[in-house]
Amino acid sequence: GEDVEQSLFLSVREGDSSVINCTYTDSSSTYLYWYKQEPGAGLQLLTYIFSNMDMKQDQRLTVLLNKKDKHLSLRIADTQTGDSAIYFCAERGTGGGADGLTFGKGTHLIIQP
Amino acid sequence: DAGVTQSPTHLIKTRGQQVTLRCSPKSGHDTVSWYQQALGQGPQFIFQYYEEEERQRGNFPDRFSGHQFPNYSSELNVNALLLGDSALYLCASSAVGPTLGYTFGSGTRLTVV
Numbered sequence: 001g002e003d004v005e006q007s008l009f010l011s012v013r014e015g016d017s018s019v020i021n022c023t024y025t026d027s028s029s030t031y032l033y034w035y036k037q038e039p040g041a042g043l044q045l046l047t048y049i050f051s052n053m054d055m056k057q058d059q060r061l062t063v064l065l066n067k068k069d070k071h072l073s074l075r076i077a078d079t080q081t082g083d084s085a086i087y088f089c090a091e092r093g094t095g096g097g098a099d100g101l102t103f104g105k106g107t108h109l110i111i112q113p
Numbered sequence: 114d115a116g117v118t119q120s121p122t123h124l125i126k127t128r129g130q131q132v133t134l135r136c137s138p139k140s141g142h143d144t145v146s147w148y149q150q151a152l153g154q155g156p157q158f159i160f161q162y163y164e165e166e167e168r169q170r171g172n173f174p175d176r177f178s179g180h181q182f183p184n185y186s187s188e189l190n191v192n193a194l195l196l197g198d199s200a201l202y203l204c205a206s207s208a209v210g211p212t213l214g215y216t217f218g219s220g221t222r223l224t225v226v
Contacts, residue, residue, distance in 0.1 A: 043217040100158030
């Protein structure tokens with residue numbers, strides 16, 4: 001079955017880059033997503049990547065996809081205290097649009113001053 | 114432009130009771146998906162509704178049912194509540210087609226006592 005794995009915690013210093021990693025098992029995944037969840041809030045879509053892409057950059061965010069290894073990463077440049085949150089990796093299959101997302105358990109990003 | 118609206122924000126129910134959660138999708142979206150997020154976990158897909166029909170279902174028992182109305186809003190019903198049903202229930206809306214835009218609401222926090 002489908003599975004998405006992430007490290008539970010990542011601690012970085014303010015101003016450094018954060019790299020959050022994710023592995024997935026469904027080779028038929030079409031889109032892969034990164035969501036951010038702040039305490040008591042819903043999910044905010046940060047960025048996404050098509051499965052036929054290797055990299056996508058959006059301001060401070062860089063997504064890298066290694067389809068052969070089924071590995072996805074999110075790099076946040078110049079990490080700020082406002083980036084402190086839980087980051088979820090999610091994949092979408094090929095159900096013709098009628099497909100739910102499969103999420104990892106989330107990575108808690110902790111910012112040290 | 115209102116995003117996804119969910120009600121109520123918090124709810125406390127007793128074991129064995131029934132509960133109904135409500136969701137209004139983002140303007141322009143016609144597909145609604147429901148997710149259950151237990152404490153410390155990633156969201157899990159419950160089901161998705163489009164054109165007032167359930168299109169896909171995750172691994173949830175029949176106690177979980179839903180409905181979509183002609184205005185695209187949706188309800189999630191859970192019967193015979195168990196303590197393990199305590200979670201944050203998230204609604205996500207999207208538009209049919211090769212779109213990537215799953216917009217999540219802030220969720221309903223259900224506590225079963």
